Amino acid sequence: NLSDKLELTFKKLAGQATINEVNIGIAMRDIKRALLSADVNYKVAKKLVEDIREKSLGESVIKSVSPAQMIVKIVNDELTEIMGGENQPLNLPPKKIPAIVMVAGLQGSGKTTFCAKLAKRLKKNGKNPILVAADVYRPAAIEQLRTLGEQIDVPVFSVEEPDAMKAALGGLEAAKSGAKDVVIVDTAGRLQIDEVMMAEAEALKNRLSPDELLFVVDSMMGQEAVNTAKAFNDRLDFDGVVLTKLDGDARGGAALSIRQVVEKPIKFMSVGEKVDDLDVFYPDRMAQRILG
């Protein structure tokens, strides 16, 4: 892992009189490669390494008895800071009935499953949620949400017509008349370059005015995580991010890149296929994971 690599690098450097611009270059190259192997976006990695390098040339590192350890700590602190300090909870205004959550993201990222997980969690916390099936395209998407809803005893609203707006607004009405205090709107997976689908997402957002618009992203995503998140954020100005499939062994550098570029909080981590597999996000744990 990175820590071992840096130890080795500095063992080789130990014979040298001082840590300086020239020999720190090797350590920085190792750090950059470790970040890239962890799927951190290459532009983000470049900038991050420049910051780390600057800090690594500081007095306390140069004079340190273990520069490798100090540099690893600097990297860890940088990553943790970017991941976002403390956990940021869901912001559902208590007086608003119903509060509205909407999810969006690329195909297969885990949106539908997350909606059910969130509904179950909110129900456990005393809320009365309703799920709205606004993915009117994917075969059996509505059926999928229905089945999940039945599992957790949460009602699911859907419409017959392939009309996402009709489903969303109908769901809102059903919530009001059914005394539900949270509406969770599931939407179809879409590409950020699909103008028609991005326009739909924008229209849904504008009509619903969700209290929480969450961007659901697969933690194993590669370099395009940045461009994707940026496009979704520019278009939808989402409130938070949900990272999924963290029960896998992907290092999750996409999370770092997304945080660095859109600066929105990561609110949840999906850690499994079951409807209970939802965790609150821990920035320092994510930093550790990316470092490997």
Add this chain to the structure above:
Amino acid sequence: SKGKTEVDDEFLEELENILVAADVGVETTLDIVDAITERSKGKTYRSEEELNEMVMEEIRKLLVESSHDHPVDFDAPLSAKPYVIMIVGVNGAGKTTSVAKLAHNYDKAGKKVVIAAADTFRAAAYEQLKIWADRAGVPIIGQGQGADPASVVFDSVSSAVSKGTDVVLVDTAGRLHNKSHLMEELAKIMRVAKKKIPEAPHEVLLVLDGTTGQNAVQQAREFTKFVNVTGLVVTKLDGTSKGGIVLSISRELNLPVKYIGVGEKIDDLQLFDRSSFVEALLE
């Protein structure tokens, strides 16, 4: 790559960035850059095109071709009847949609197809595949949520043998490769298929989400350990991801990319073309 006729530091740095940005990964990128540095030592190229062609050839070399016993074309004769193709991969990669696309293509080519709905775990998995099977106009065999996936496969293969079906497409549940009990289940499904036909499955296609980063290499390694993966399907290449991960996978595991998914409709499947793939990679 812009108007250059010789390989200098600036050229190599730009190439490195392009490859990394395309998810090729650090190690493979550095190897490609080394190979190009070596090959172009002391050379000037007559045109930008000639230099680019050299670069593309160096990259294309890493991509293994499909073997003759696993033909890519849907109208090619198959080595067995029924010819059993198992589709595997992590959650949400695009397996079910790819099964639909494959069914549609084999059916169009005049082959008799049956789909085995062996994802008995996920909510509405059978319902999703049933809609696709109906659209493709092919029969589907399934037992719904909670059934034993191995028994669905056994029934489907048995039915195919008795009905003279040409192709059996087995859709399986998404599973993360680091979950050994799920990987064991997949190995078991394969063993049960072999009880009916010893050579089955004749192909095991690993479906990779084209947006995946370096974890795809680990996925390929692990799936290959538990089931004999014979080829790859890379999906969602209609998005902005380039799918560069296949270079590492191809060279390390000798796995050819057979098909790519370029959309959500039933005909959004293309035969993998090494040249167009490498061209798109460098764009």
